[in-house]
Amino acid sequence: MLKTLSKIGLLVAALAVGTAWLVVLRLKDVPAPLLTVYGLLLAGSVVGSLWPDVLGRLSTRRRVLAFLGVPAGLGTLGLYLAVVYYVTDLPVLLALAAAACLVWAAAALLRGRWAAGVRGARPSRRAFLLGGGGLALGVLSGLSVDLAERQRRAALARGEPERQAAVRTPGARRRIVDDAVRVFPIHTGDTIVTYGQFYGGLDGWEGLNGYVRTLVDKAQIAVPVYAYLIDHPRHGFMLVDTGVNWEQAHDHDGYYDMTSRLLTERDEYRMSPGQDLRVHLARLGYDAKEITTVFLTHVHDDHAGGLRYLPQATVVMDRRDWEHGVSYPYSFDLVKDKLSFPAFNSGAFGAFPTGQDHFGDGSLILLPTPGHSPGHMCVLLRMDVGGVLFMGDTLYTLPHLAVDQVRQMTIGGADTIHQIEAARRIQKLLASDPGTVPLFAHDNTRYQSDLVAAAFDQGVLGKEGLRELRTHMEAVLTPDWRLRPGHTPHYVAPASGTGLGRVEFR
Template identity: 30%
Template sequence: MGSSPGVRVHPLMTARMKAMPAFYDRPGGPKPLAMLRGIGLHVPRSKWIWLPIPAFLVEHPDAGPVLIDAGMHEQVATDVKGALGRLGAIAFTIDMQPQWAVPAQLRARGIDPADVKTIVMTHLHYDHASGLSQFPGATVHVDAAEHAAATKGSMKDGYMPHQLQTPGQQWETIAAQDDEVDLLGDGTIRLLRTPGHTVGHRSVVLRLASGGELLLTGDAAYARETVERSLTPLLTWKDDAYRESLARVQKWIADHPGAPYIPGHDTAAWAELAEVYE
């Protein structure tokens, strides 16, 4: 490794999905009742909100191209049922163009997708893991508790276990009790334990080539509004854990004034992101 390296980070929008209006902010009251109210069955899809489905290309001077999450598989652009199953085709409204898939976006930047040898997963919900099979030669790093939950999970939990079964792909799990992990040992990619959205969710801090830092909150904070108003979203694994992790995100932001952070699914924030952070 070089001395004190930094990275360049490219935000990649792989698709857009519609979500119920209460997605960012669960209605009040007991959770079961609030969930029923928030699911939005009484609200026409035309009034649901579009959410970006991101992935991130990290250019490391020694490790080469690294992905944070994999976004939607390119098949979703032409065949949602084939990619996400019959239930997925019924349940989800997705907008995707073939050129939005991560491999196409890498090629547009002069990067061969086969050169991606390292993928970091914030968590393994289908919208983050759908594209994993496009990188059969990569090693995937994820929290051990998350991997265990996903391999035993189902669509009702947000998981599609078949997405984790690409021949030739290797998996490296991070001990669930490790609060912070320096992935490459050089401080450029640090994985923070932020459970709550899922059992093994991780947010990612990246040291940029300029020397500053960038926080990818993942789904520990869906939107800037989540951070600013301490919102509890419609969907969580455990509310208390989610709120503790959101407090950790908020503290990082307060401790790094002026440092950029990118929330998980914020349409307004996405429109304002830089093409590259360096």
């Protein structure tokens, strides 16, 4: 009875893992007919290994292995190589093969001794060959580490001439040195997301259900990823977020580990040489090495990727995000010892019950806005004319300020409640202070592409730029934060039926 229950447990576990693997392969666009045949081979080999007599003529485990197990194993290897494999996996694969050979050799040796019934029986030839093969594969695994890393570095180095050419193209500026507070939007490429993830928070895109839909829904759009450079006459050169980096866009599989690759797409990010953070800074007259402080709204990798270029900077972020947020260690590897966690003990600030006056002079206020991540925060900067509120991902775009009509995917439960509360506090702040304008990390409307770009072309928010931004806000949103006609987002599918769609506002 116990043996049967154990087999049933193994069967359930194996089928669960197999089903998850098939789902991942389908998400990677492997054809359904191929997956059907492959799934039958997997199921048959598992069942046949546990109960060989169930499969009739394949009534022994040896036959099940030969006719079902081997094809299923080869299929697994082939599909993995086709949709997941990357060169940095080579040492791991060789190490796994080495371990398998050594285990098999040990099993063969023990079986031979048991069969002979003599403690001093000579090792079998099979055990000797398997052991030797395992040791050889182990050596190859060690040797391949450097080979794989060199190949990856060479692939990345091929982008360096393009970036240098982008720095030298006409239009680069000299840094303006005066007493003005300047802000420069930096477009660090685009991220490919599902339309529902971006705009479907009121249509069921919430929590686990929303996450699953992001994996299977193919209605995708490209949205920008922005960081912001602050040139402050008293506090130096700072960034709000850092965007994505060149490796994320051009070496996605090498940048992320195997698990991350299973659940993401290789074209998740796209970036031209001119959109590289280092190129942007150079063309504005700055150097990445001059950045002293990064205010990270949250730990997600499309906001933290550029930290790889800023090992000298102090990174200011909410402790809750560092301890409980979804972060990728490689992005933080060079700055993990230079983190600064605000205490949020400067008292209430408008609609916010607490905040952090970072420099102690009222020039930059950190505002906790949890929900999108456990420790998400917004950054309020006072400029010579008015102020700017860096939104991070609390709200993606200007239309998202109409939070009861347009909403991004939320985590669900208490996190959704917190995020909506944060959005309403932002509404009150903007309503009470007509001299403050929001700046978004992913705005794909003309507010960002036309008006913000024009207002901050020289980095200084003048009276005219402030007026135009606030006027546009009032043209899009009513005083009670509803969308006016002509500003509701709609998904437009690509004409060919495949590829990226676009967003129209009607």
